[in-house]
Amino acid sequence: xxxxxxxxxxxxxxxxxxxxxxxxxxxxxxxxxxxxxxxxxxxxxxxxxxxxxxxxxxxxxxxxxxxxxxxxxxxxxxxxxxxxxxxxxxxxxxxxxxxxxxxxxxxxxxxxxxxxxxxxxxxxxxxxxxxxxxxxxxxxxx
Numbered sequence: 001x002x003x004x005x006x007x008x009x010x011x012x013x014x015x016x017x018x019x020x021x022x023x024x025x026x027x028x029x030x031x032x033x034x035x036x037x038x039x040x041x042x043x044x045x046x047x048x049x050x051x052x053x054x055x056x057x058x059x060x061x062x063x064x065x066x067x068x069x070x071x072x073x074x075x076x077x078x079x080x081x082x083x084x085x086x087x088x089x090x091x092x093x094x095x096x097x098x099x100x101x102x103x104x105x106x107x108x109x110x111x112x113x114x115x116x117x118x119x120x121x122x123x124x125x126x127x128x129x130x131x132x133x134x135x136x137x138x139x140x141x142x
Contacts, residue, residue, distance in 0.1 A: 022098045025090040029106050029131050032117040036134070040117070044083070044132055047122035051085035051132060052076070057101050058089050065101050069108055077114055077135050085121060090129040105131060 023029065032041040043049060055072040057065045069086065076084045086109075091099020109115045114136045121130040 022103045023106060025099050025102070026128050027102075028120040028128055029102070030119045031106075031110055031115075033115075036116045040134070041119070044117055044134055045119040045122075047125050047132065049083040049132065049134070051083050051125075052081040053079070054085045054087065056087040057105070058087065060101065062100055062104055065104055066108065069105065073112065073114065073133075073135070077138055080138065082135060082137070084133050084135065085125065085130055086133060087126055087130045090127075102129075109133060 030041075030045065032038070053072075053076050055068060057068060060068060065088075072084070072086070086105055088101040088105045089099065091097070091102050109118050109131070116134040116136050118131050118133045120128045121132050125132070
């Protein structure tokens, strides 16, 4: 039953991904939960937080990238990481197609309660081909 619910949720997510406007290769990804102070978000966008872990999704299929990202965020949070980097690539193709992984990462991160904020990385850290993510502390951690 739980497996069927998970498959239904993923299918719904993919339909939603197709329905929403998509980001182009050079677009900046940015999101902040309202409770997060703006100065913390600004510091994230400037790359002032060191990523404690990193996930590179280059070459992954959409389904595999979704699976890897879910596991990575759960593991990173469990390990107490506050800031991580996800490399999704720019997705700039000769055929003019949209960057699938970039858009997938954006949609997934926006839906997670444990993601306080994310911002495309500064140029020296991957630019618009990577995103820095601030994670909420685990419950019970001081």
